[in-house]
Amino acid sequence: MDSILELLPYFMLTLIRLLSFFLIAPLFSMKGIPNQFKIGFAVFTALIVVTNAPGEQPILLDGTYMLLILKEIAVGLALGFTAALMLYTVQVAGAFIDFQMGFAIANVIDPQTGAQVPIIGQFKYMLALLFLLVVDGHHLLLDGVMQSFRTFPVELLSLSVESEDIAHFITLLFLEMFMIALQMALPIVGALFLIDVALGILAKTVPQLNIFVIGFPLKIFAGFILLLVSMPIFFYLLQLLFEKIIISMSQLIRLLGGT
Incomplete structure (x- = not known):
């Protein structure tokens, strides 16, 4: 009984990191998933972490415990934000395509966040989530957050990283997100530009022709054909994107853990 009570503070910190991660991570943060399931799954995963990798030193419920709780919330949110940010690349690429096809004014509601998102962007994002499940990407996300407990233990209070390093990492992450989004959208956007x-x-050679009447249906039809043709390239880029998500999470963990 005493050993269980000694592990309870460690278990609570582990649970807080996992719940913070599930709050914002792709797939796990979807509103369609019941909160009871998220909490239960986080408790089950935290039990696995505690039984396999308990802390080297017992954690005491003293004045620093509140600081440890705040640190775990920040770490979990940072890991989930890193994964979600890279996956939102698909929506940014879809926004580029929507603007060129003439769908920029039409938006749909994202069931995950409740915000308005572009039509093609949401379509590609749903495909990305389904493809993430097919290739067991959710297992890779869980493996990434489990690795964080070994590289950056919950009992470690001080961060071995400067704020400038974290800002530099987030800035590079944003740049890579837009670069990958541009690579995804460039074939279709370039063709529609032509x-x-x-x-x-x-319009210059045949002034009598109403370009506005012909141009919009033509660009929409060509956009859908290009979306269909470019699907193999899209899924190939998704594989590279998923690898980048895992690499970014590992880099963030090593950055926080000072390794």
Whole structure:
């Protein structure tokens, strides 16, 4: 009984990190998943962590325990934000495509966040989530957060990293997100831009032709055809994106743990 009570503070800190991660991480943060399931799954995972990798020193319920709780919330949110940010690349790429196709004014409600998102962006994001489940990406996300308990233990209070290093890491993450989004959207956006150029030349050569009546349906039709043709490239880029998510989480963990 005494050993169980000694592990209770460690278990609570582990549970807080996992709940913070599930609060914002892809798939786990979806509103369609009941909160009871999220809490139960976090408790079950925390039990696995505590029984396999308990802390080297017992954690006391003293004045520093509240600081440890705040630290665990920050670490869990940081890991979940890193994974979610890279996956939102798909929505950014879809926003580029929507703007070029003429769908920028039409938005749909994202069931995960409740915010308005572009149509093509949400379509690609749903495909990315399904593909993430197919390739067991949710297992990789769990493995990433489990690795954090070994690299950055819950009993460690002080961060061995400067705020400038974290800001530099987040800045590079944003840059990589937009670069990957541009790579995903560039084939379709480039092709639609060439259609715009062709329509502009046609408007100059045949002034009697109403380009606005012809241009919008033509660009929408061509956009859907290009989406269908570029699906293999999209899923190939998704594989690279998932690898980048795991690498980014590992880099953040090593950065916080000072290794």
